[in-house]
Amino acid sequence: MIANGTIVNADINASADIQGSKLLDDSVTLDKLGSGALPTDITVASANLVDGTIVNADINASADIAGTKLADDSVPLAKLGSGALPTDITVASANLVDGTIVNADVNSSAAIAGTKVTPAFGSQNVSTSGTLASGAQTVTGNIAVSGTVDGRDVAADGTKLDGIESGATADQTAAEIRTLTEAATDSNVFTDADHTKLNGIETAATADQTDAEIKTAYENNANTNEFSDAEQSKLAGIETAATADQTAAEIKTLLQSDKLTLSEMNTTSLDTRYFTETELTNGALDGRYYTETEAEAKFLRQDSSETIASGVSWSNSDAFVATTAAINARIIDLIDEVGGFTAIANQTSFPTTNPQGATGQSAILSIASTTATLTPSGTTVTIPNGAGSGNTVTITGVPSVIPQNFGFLVESTSTTHTYTFHRLVPIATQVNTIASNVTNIAAAGANVADINNFADIYQISGSAPTQRVDGSSLQEGDLWFDNSNDNLRVWDGSQFAIITPSQSVLDDVAILSGAITYSEDLGLITAPTTTGTSNGSLDIVADILEDEVSFTVTVAGGKFVIDGVSAPALTLYKGWTYTFDVSDNSTSGHPLRFKSGGSAYSTGVVVTGTQGSAGATVKLTVPETQPTSFQYYCTNHSGMGNTITVKDDPIKTVADINTEIVAVANDSTDIGAVAAKATEIGRLGTAAAVADLAILGTNAIVADMDTLADISSNITTVANNDSNVTAVANNSSNINSAVSNATNINAAVNNSSNINTVAGISSDVTTVAGISANVTTVANNNSNVTAVAGNNSNITAVANNSTNINAAVSNASNINAAVSNASNINSAVSNATNINTVAGNISDVNNFADQYQIANSNPTTDGSGNALAAGDLYFNTSANELRVYNGSQWQGGVTATGSLSQLSGNVFTGDNRYNNNIKAKFGNNSDLQIFFDTSDSIINASGAGNLKLQDQGNTKLEVTSSGVTLTGTVTAGTIDGTNLQLDFGTLS
Secondary structure (H helix, E strand, C coil): CCCCCCCCHHHCCCCCCCCHHHCCCCCCCHHHCCCCCCCCCCCCCHHHCCCCCCCHHHCCCCCCCCHHHCCCCCCCHHHCCCCCCCCCCCCCHHHCCCCCCCHHHCCCCCCCCHHHCCCCCCCCCCCCCCCCCCCCCCCCCCCCCCCCECCECHHHHHHHHHCCCCCCCCCCCHHHHHHHHHHCCCCCCCCHHHHHHHHCCCCCCCCCCCHHHHHHHHHHCCCCCCCCHHHHHHHHCCCCCCCCCCCHHHHHHHHHHCCCCHHHHHCCCCCCCCCCHHHHHCCCCCCCCCCHHHHHHHCCCCCCCCEECCCCCCCCCCCCEECHHHHHHHHHHHHHHHCCEEEECCCCCCCCCCCCCCCCCCCEEEECCCCCCECCECCEEEECCECECCCCEEEECCCCCECCCCEEEEEECCCCCEEEEEEEECCHHHHHHHHHCHHHHHHHHHCHHHHHHHHHHEEEECCCCCCCCCCCCCCCCCEEEECCCCEEEEECCCCEEECCCCHHHHHHHHHHHHHEECCCCCCCCCCCCCCCEECCHHHHHHHHHCCEEEEEEEEECCEEEECCEECCCEEEECCCEEEEECCCHHHCCCCEEEEECCEEECCCEEEECCCCCCCCEEEEECCCCCCCCEEEEECCCCCCCEEEEEECCHHHHHHHCHHHHHHHHHCHHHHHHHHHCHHHHHHHCCHHHHHHHHHHCCHHHHHHHHHHHHCHHHHHHHHCCHHHHHHHHHCHHHHHHHHHCHHHHHHHHHCHHHHHHHHCCCHHHHHHHHCHHHHHHHHHCHHHHHHHHCCHHHHHHHHHCHHHHHHHHHCHHHHHHHHHCHHHHHHHHHCHHHHHHHHHCHHHHHHHHHHEEEECCCCCECCCCCECCCCCEEEECCCCEEEEECCCCEEEEEECCCCCCCCCCCCCCCCCCCCCCCCEEECCCCCEEEEECCCCEEEEECCCCCEEEEECCEEEEEEECCEEEECCCCCCCCCCCCCCCCCCCCCC
16 A cells, blocks of 8 residues: 555656556646657647747748738738749739839840830841731831841842843743754754664664674673584584593493404504514614613713713813712812811911912911910911911911900911911800890990990099099099099099998998898999898888987876886987977976986977977987986976986997907807807806816817817717716726726727626626727727826816716717817907806896797797796797787787887787876877776867767767767666656647
8 A cells, every 4th residue: 555645756667657647637737847849749729829929930941821811911011032023923014113124124035016116216226036027018218138038148139130131931941942952953953763772772882793793792701602613613523423421441342342463463553653672673763762872872971981070180161061079079179279268276276287279369267266365466476386386377467466265367378377367256155145235235325425424434543533534624423432442432523522431330331231132233324223122120220220219298196107107217328319299288387308417408408389289399319428417307396207317329339349249140050059058058157167167278178179079979979878987987097097008908808708707797897898889989099098198187177077077078069069169269268257247147048048039930838948927028930020928828019120019900919008097099189088097987088079979880979068968768777866857748
């Protein structure tokens, strides 16, 4: 049971939707109604409207109030808007003020009837594009037109009319003209009858054709099937009753039916047709054909009298024919007589006899290639033994040096071994090279002026030129390479100024040389050369060499926050420039400045803009002279800054030790091996090890190590048997005795059966037997063992340091490398203090080796095989990326060509954390900021526009300077508030 009056606002659910029927009539007072528009289903009657309360804004722009609801004459003319009257409103003559209509008021297509116009135009011209009215038109005076009348030129037509005779009627018809023509005498009229005759004559017909002409024309017509004279002749030649051509079979049958008998052939049946054998033998064919004997007698044979064979004297008579061998011999004879062409290999292969022709003609000799340069004395070249031992060849008329590998041509003379120079023959490969570069040669020819100019302006010599190569004066920009000190210089108008970097700069550049590769292709002399490419490391170095660093500055908690760190102590480098971005509005009123020794410091300080405004910066260039007690501070408030430590430029520091760096780089393999043995090196850093190394560094020990290096394979064998060697080391006195008794040991080796017996009863012999192979090796190397025995004291020292030696044995490969690098080890000994320092910090070295690795895939353990820890680093060589272990996985970010993140396209797969008051800023002017200010999480719209929350591009919540606008349905639980207004619309 609910007591009356006990239900309060909080008891009613926000979505109760109480029905209006449950509300008492007139129970909701007007002051309970919320503000806003009435629901569309609530109507307002005239009685509800207070007279005179409706104003212009209450009437809808599209209300279209009917004119019938307006009182007559209730709208004064002043209320009428400007513009054209509606088309359904007419204007009577009474409404027009006389004399107010002007020409512009009359529409161009009005077509006002002429009856409504008084035709008195005064001096105005009358024009029309239509026609004059019908009916009689009276014109007083002359009519002059500048165009046509009804499309006709009246003036031209009048001239034609003047030429027509008086009394002329219409034009005559063709029939009338024809009748008049035929009736006239001497008219040579062409009548219809004449036309009919003419139509009957074919085109191009002349006089009547003769029979012969008709016959010829008929026979020449392909489509007449004419019977010609030739066909008549053929037909006459065919026997009577002949049918088709006879077949071969028919012809054979006919021949067989009438063949000659043997008696007929033996008598006279074949006379005059065939010769009998007797007739042929008796010469029946004489005068017609030659017999074999006659043919032999009549025609050429090698042994006939008409033939010139090889060895027979030559004849110029046409009565003889030469054989092939005779022709070849004749050619050789002629060449021998007139001189020929001889090819020889080189300048020492001339013939021993004179190649001159028998009748004095010169021969041409081609020398393929000289094996040495031939330099003429004047114009004569002398070649000792050029035609064999003792035969000197002389060549005259040589204009210049004959280069090695070139060929040349000479002509023989009447003097043996004396020749006249003809011409030089180029090297074939060079000719091919020129041919394959004909385009470039053509281009060089087209640019020969530029080539000549370059030859003039660029010179190489050991002293400064005083003029150009062509003898003209030097000009600004001329180049000279001083090959006495390898410097390139340029003429500046008064002297040759050096443009080659100084040696110290070159040394610095040399440090980076490994990052650059070059490809050269000069191509045409007018074309640019191909420049170098970088492997990416120069990009990183270039970022460092810029010597410019930027800091982002904000203010929070009464401190300058630099790059997210509150009042950090800064480390700056000499000669570098630092830009402090103070555009954030939090820096307003906190001028950032510097002081040294308690006084304001302004050297190299440039202030731009107003702090707290866009573009405001404070720039500091650190001088080479370090300020004392250097710090940054706020000029208005104390305690906002911190100290600044100034250090030497690290780039310059590195460049100054480039020689040492190059030495280290050249020994990177050994350094890598040493780094891999950090633990063992740590052991070598102990005081005892240092003392032992000092001993090992003596000349005697170095010599011994050289000896050991020569028997490294044996040492490896010993290393593999280190337990036995250790036992031997512990028994050094006995071994020394054994060494001094080597002869007996050798005898023992030769008496192995007895030694085996002894081995069965002696622990020491058993030990020796266990390393019999090594003993045999020692026996084969007794001279070295003897040398070891002679160095007993050092070996004893080694025995006393067995632990370190065992460690060294396990590191035999590195020791061998160390032996081969003895000079560096000696250098290390001379730097024992630094080595001790490294040894004293070996834990840090080991720790770095554990924490930083280089691999092509993600490591699963640290450098020592232990579990990975957060902060471990490794460089991925396949991706060129530095990665960090975050405690659960490797996280990428720093690449070889960029910083932690690129300007675009980054995908972060982990959290990005911002400390208190560190803002994530968006927009060119940091318009949107998201941060936590130690107490609240803040989204701040600090720039232009409003703050909007959108769903799929649709704004649902918009924060403006005046409030908040919500779009869509708001779902809430309990609603509580003293000024809560609910608009229920119309309740029923």
